[in-house]
Amino acid sequence: MSAPAPPRPDDRVSALSAITRPRWTAVLGVVAGIALLVLCANASRLSVATVVAGLPNIADFVGRMFPPDLSVLGTAVVLMGETLAMAVTGTVIGVVIAVPTALLASRTVFPERWLHYPVRTLVNVVRAIPELMLALLFVSAVGLGALAGTLAITIATAAGMARLFADVFESADRRAWDATAATGASRAQRITWVLLPENLPTLASYTLLVLDSNVRAASLLGLVGAGGIGIELTTRLRLFEYQQVLTIVLVVLVVVLALDRLGALIRRRLV
Amino acid sequence: MSATALHAADTSARLTATALSYRYPDGTQALDDVGLAVAPGEIVAVLGPSGAGKSTLMRCLAGLHSPTSGTVWHDGTDLARLRGVARRRALARCGLVFQEFELVGPATALSNVLIGRLVHQPPVVSLLHLVRRADREIAVGALLRVGLEPQLRKRADTLSGGQRQRVAIARALAQQPDVLLADEPVANLDPRTAAAVVDQVVALAREENLATVLNLHDTGLATRIADRIVGLRAGRLAFDKPVAEVDAALLAELYAGEEQ
Ligand SMILES: Nc1ncnc2c1ncn2[C@@H]1O[C@H](COP(=O)(O)OP(=O)(O)OP(=O)(O)O)[C@@H](O)[C@H]1O
Numbered sequence A: 001m002s003a004p005a006p007p008r009p010d011d012r013v014s015a016l017s018a019i020t021r022p023r024w025t026a027v028l029g030v031v032a033g034i035a036l037l038v039l040c041a042n043a044s045r046l047s048v049a050t051v052v053a054g055l056p057n058i059a060d061f062v063g064r065m066f067p068p069d070l071s072v073l074g075t076a077v078v079l080m081g082e083t084l085a086m087a088v089t090g091t092v093i094g095v096v097i098a099v100p101t102a103l104l105a106s107r108t109v110f111p112e113r114w115l116h117y118p119v120r121t122l123v124n125v126v127r128a129i130p131e132l133m134l135a136l137l138f139v140s141a142v143g144l145g146a147l148a149g150t151l152a153i154t155i156a157t158a159a160g161m162a163r164l165f166a167d168v169f170e171s172a173d174r175r176a177w178d179a180t181a182a183t184g185a186s187r188a189q190r191i192t193w194v195l196l197p198e199n200l201p202t203l204a205s206y207t208l209l210v211l212d213s214n215v216r217a218a219s220l221l222g223l224v225g226a227g228g229i230g231i232e233l234t235t236r237l238r239l240f241e242y243q244q245v246l247t248i249v250l251v252v253l254v255v256v257l258a259l260d261r262l263g264a265l266i267r268r269r270l271v
Numbered sequence B: 001m002s003a004t005a006l007h008a009a010d011t012s013a014r015l016t017a018t019a020l021s022y023r024y025p026d027g028t029q030a031l032d033d034v035g036l037a038v039a040p041g042e043i044v045a046v047l048g049p050s051g052a053g054k055s056t057l058m059r060c061l062a063g064l065h066s067p068t069s070g071t072v073w074h075d076g077t078d079l080a081r082l083r084g085v086a087r088r089r090a091l092a093r094c095g096l097v098f099q100e101f102e103l104v105g106p107a108t109a110l111s112n113v114l115i116g117r118l119v120h121q122p123p124v125v126s127l128l129h130l131v132r133r134a135d136r137e138i139a140v141g142a143l144l145r146v147g148l149e150p151q152l153r154k155r156a157d158t159l160s161g162g163q164r165q166r167v168a169i170a171r172a173l174a175q176q177p178d179v180l181l182a183d184e185p186v187a188n189l190d191p192r193t194a195a196a197v198v199d200q201v202v203a204l205a206r207e208e209n210l211a212t213v214l215n216l217h218d219t220g221l222a223t224r225i226a227d228r229i230v231g232l233r234a235g236r237l238a239f240d241k242p243v244a245e246v247d248a249a250l251l252a253e254l255y256a257g258e259e260q
């Protein structure tokens, strides 16, 4: 067998720079993806014509909301206060649970599979339960009212944030962590001296975002009797009191927007 | 040269590597039968082309990699055999200065240097960032020695590259080590700052009588500050000579084939 002549540099360059043909599996995947999308659009009855035909109905619905009926303003404000309290309490306790859970679920902090694997699985299972379902569960456990809603928000936040924080910890810069390990510091020391200080701004920023979404969630939990402003909203809707509905919606809107601004302000100072 | 003979002959050495080989999990043989001995107060510079295994050697000497075969002796103890607290105590006796991005950015310079004292703290209280007064004084003292008094309470990520590297040096000093290892400690600094930082490392190492191994890219700087030069090439020891015996021809041979 004679050794082949070494390829000329030109040949190597042209061979290496040839465009790689897409593999047929990739082509098949794209086609299947498009087909799936079409099927989904069909199943969700997506139809431009119906939307256009429905526009006057929306206008009519909105028209009947005006002018807002301010007689429910007092009740709405009080209930919104309760909603906010539920969201804040649930977020704070949820995050307090989420941080240690996230540490245990991080493969980089606890490479031991027997530790991070079950924690990760538990977090994913809990995260898969919709908030409304959790609220129903807690209503049947502790009865109607704000406690059930607060518990639902706490658990949902704990699981959701644990997953998010675990990803933050896993993608964190390892160099200071490794350098600290080389000084002989223990893992617990490295967590409070390196990992948490490095990621605190990110964690705080996520917490503010989730507080925002928890306020919106808490506004709806009343639908299943788990406290907050949602119960008033559904009652008024059922009674066709659209002008009162508008007042309630406006109160929610003002609070959510104010919170959003406040969150943005704090985040800017954090990072 | 028999590696065991090297160890037996060099009982005055504080850091000894005998027949050191290291293979990465992917099969790369990064070190192959390397022997090295460093006495207290001695400054050894490691030179060699890129990929020669210099960083790997540093990590093995520091006990961060356990050798595939051979042993690293630190004052007669083999780090690879230690576990738990004993291992962490032994790690602390070896100060490390690597490239500059190894500090906790949002923490202050002082907090970063206190990390060098953590191994000596009661385990639970230290989690709350409470450090004994004596240890805080050691950390502050280390920062003063590298000339960072004005930066003591500044966030590490607001410092200049040279200042940051001085914080890393202070952290290593705060460990009160007897071995100092530096892997390209000044690679990201401009030549003048780099020379100043290296001079400071060397001065401190001599004051503290530390067995010191530096890995530098700048051969001129290395031959100026070191007592001995170790040449590494493709994972093997190319030479190990007092700096007076290292000439341009030897260095040219060491780096032969590497385009600059
Ligand atoms: N984590 C790793 N996994 C696999 N191989 C590695 C790893 N780190 C380094 N190597 C390989 O080991 C060899 C020695 O690498 P090392 O980093 O020690 O070289 P070096 O002398 O420090 O080079 P440089 O001067 O460029 O920093 C190289 O061939 C490198 O590709």
Ligand SMILES: [Mg+2]
Residues within 6 Å of the ligand: B054, B055, B056
């Ligand atoms: Mg290197």
